[in-house]
Amino acid sequence: MKKRIKTLRRAAAVLASVLLCFLPRTASAYWYYEPREEVLAFIDRTFSVELWHYSGGYWQGQDVNGREIRISDRQIDAAALTGYLNATQYVCWTGQLPDAALLEVQSGGRVRVSVEGRGDLYSGAVGRTLGACDFEIQVQPVFHVAANATLNSFVSGICITIPLVSSAYGCNLYSLYGFSGLGVISPGLFLQSDPGRQVAPYMHPSVISGSLGILKGGYTISAGGVQTSSDGWSVGFLTLSRGGAVGLRFDFPVRIVFTALRAELMWADDPDAEREVTDVPGGASGQSGSEVPPVPDGFWDSFYDTYPDYPSEPVFDPNNARIHRLY
Secondary structure, three states: HHHHHHHHHHHHHHHHHHHHHHHOOOOEEEEEEEEEEEEEEEEEEEEEEEEEEEOOOOOEEEOOOOOEEEHHHHHHHEEEEEEEHEEOOOOOEEEOHHHHHHHHHHHHOEEEEEEEEEOEEEEEEEEEEEEEOOOEEEEEEEEEOOOOOOOHHOOOOOOOEEOOOOOEEEEEEEEEEEEEEEEEEEEEOOOOOOOOOOOOOOOOOEEOOOOEEEEOOOOOEEOOOEEOOOOOOOOOOOOOHHOOOEEEEEEEEEEEEEEEEEEEEEEEEEOOOOHHHHHOOOOOOOOOOOOOOOOOHHHHHHHHHOOOEEEEEOOOOOOOOOHHHHO
């Protein structure tokens, strides 16, 4: 008897579901779209900014788009006291989309490019796809230097402040001159937690004997990527006293996340609700009945409102040179 009742109940449920398919939809039933996201891939990468000192009283470099990055000596003086300098511009880096994001873009989908990393490395970061194969990120960096310790602390007679980049954020760069090469680059190392420690082949500031830039002998250094003795080398050619032949490299390890942005079609069937279609979160669109509507105008605008960290337009103006400098 119990088995027969169960069978009858199942049959009634199936019949009810079939009948519901043919019943007319009420005015409160409609299709609408909701934003959905899916992380497709991520890339861990370290980007760098190199700044070299110029006799005009500033440090200068370029990003991948050739846009100028400039910091004045006065700003460096302040940074050497506080230990950091907030950039007022976005520095650009580019790359190729990973396979999953590339497939999404080439099939007509939308991909958000976002940046994750240590919060002390930048004060702002945005990303976007470029064409069908590439991406671009714009990072507003924070340049960190050692507080209350400069190259001047180790080498007397230098007329400008030359900061030391702590190993946690990059390194100093020196352009070496010697019998076996001219203008080869040697990286320096400074550990703020252990200022006197020397780690070969990275050049410690104390290896420089004076403002002429001549290196003390007997140390192992790296010159152009090759380990060699410090004998016979100098930083620049009689230019160190004015800040010549020295540079700063700042490293920015980041994770770039590629997320698919999708419009998911939803069906709302709530006969007790008396609300307009446009009240549905996510920018609903549609009409009563069974007809499936197209994705509405303005839907992606509401999607970006859902994710305010990503602008629908670039935050920079490449024709405005003022944003290319640090003032």
